Amino acid sequence: MTETLNNSLPNHTLDDKPFWGLGEVLKLAWPASLSMLNGTIMMFVDGLMVARTGPDALAGQFMGGIVAFIPCSLGIGLLNVVNTFVSQNVGAGRRKRCGQYAWAGIVLAVGMAILAQPLLLVAGKIFSAIGHDPNVQAIEILYFRYMILGLGLALVSRVLEQFFYGIGRPNIVLATSLVANVVNIAANYVLIFGKLGLPAMGVAGAAIGTLLGAAVLVLLLGAVFLSQSMHRQFATRLAGRMKFYECGEILRIGWSSGVQFCNSIFSWSLFTAFMIGRFGTTHISATTTAVRYMSISFMPAVGIGIAATALVGRYIGKGRLDLARKRAHAACLVAMAYMGFCAVCFFIWRYPLMEFYISSKGVNIDPAKAAEIVEIGATLLMFAVVFQLFDAIVIVFIGALRGAGDTFVPMIFTIVLIWAVLVGGSFAMVCFFPELKSYGPWIAATANAVILSILMVWRFESGKWKKIDLLRITPPPPDTPVDSGMEM
Secondary structure: OOOOOOOOOOOOOHHHOOOHHHHHHHHHHHHHHHHHHHHHHHHHHHHHHHHOOOHHHHHHHHHHHHHHHHHHHHHHHHHOHHHHHHHHHHHOOOHHHHHHHHHHHHHHHHHHHHHHHHHHHHHHHHHHHHOOOHHHHHHHHHHHHHHHHOHHHHHHHHHHHHHHHHOOOHHHHHHHHHHHHHHHHHHHHHHHHOOOOOOOOOHHHHHHHHHHHHHHHHHHHHHHHOOHHHHHHHOOOEHHHOOHHHHHHHHHHHHHHHHHHHHHHHHHHHHHHHHHHHHOHHHHHHHHHHHHHHHHHHHHHHHHHHHHHHHHHHHHHOOOHHHHHHHHHHHHHHHHHHHHHHHHHHHHHHHHHHHHHOOOOOOOOOHHHHHHHHHHHHHHHHHHHHHHHHHHHHHHHHHHHHHHOOOHHHHHHHHHHHHHHHHHHHHHHHHHOHHHOOHHHHHHHHHHHHHHHHHHHHHHHHOHHHHOOHHHOOOOOOOOOOOOOOEO
16 A cells, blocks of 8 residues: 655644653653663673673773774664654655665665674784783784674664664564573673583673674564564565665765764774773773763663654654654653763762672782772762763754754764864873873863753754755655565
């Protein structure tokens, strides 16, 4: 059945009620946030297990993972706009085109993963240039190579997740991620410590466990995506209906989002490796541990940002720009409330939190070194207390602008600020105030979050995004019957 774009005039329904928007945000955001938190808890537990094998392993896994995430972040940022195209088409009443955009995203995901594989050959040179302790460096290279090998799994799962967010089914992502992470944690426990008769593999075991969890996630998401119910509504089995212009549309809007995210990860890698790393393994371990806790507040806020993308896109598709704006504001309130709560927790329990993670009972961790890591990390959590609310604003409004297809200007803001304030400011703090040690770069990071939040609010409230019409970038061909095309 051919579907047509819904150009009906705005009507006053429950959508216009003051508190309905807040409820709508929460309905979509809580599963998305729990899914993000679930992934964060998995990484937290993963790091906790690795920490029990020694501080070098903890620092090496963190740096190897974050450097591997640089090419991954380019793909993830680009493919996040699958949510934008899917949600706008849902709002416009063109559901059968949602499957096509998912397949276009999968094609791009596989292509980018293949292009990244040559990085395996230069891993040694990359980490040699960073110049950490040789023991840490060997672990970094090992973990990096595993993550690059599994890049395709990470990117394909991201496409499928964004499809489900776009159609308003975040519970599917939550349920599948829970199962995948149970597999991941169980595999980590067995492989890291050598249980069930297997040899103890340490960081290599953690990497293999991560890839096993990612594979399970792709299989579960793929099974739901190709189910009869999904196919009936969104034509998900018609891979042959995917047109390359749809890949082009994703690239056209998504490249700036990908560059923005990749630049952020790359700059944070420099921040950790060079600005923090120059003060030694103790400061790297403290930063690693503090970031693990910060991610507990940061990642659920990303889930709220995903909800903002989907809701803004859906209401733009319906022609209700007024409600798209209101949903963005509601999402910002939810994110600020959550991250504000986390900030209070960090302030009150900063020492117990750090002591729990860095225990002097861990294997090969000297009690004196553990105490130093706890002291440094507790202070770093105080920085998190300051910039939590500003981070919430940035995350939500970047998500809202993405839902409208406004990705280029946010990219420019982010790149300029990161290099001028985060990297440049960190370098200045290291050079002119070396006595502050790793606290200096974190002061610059806090300033970056404050300024960026102001710019993102200004961009959204300027209303420039209202002039973007993604659904007419390229006139799409008319829908064809669901039973035609090549099924997958």
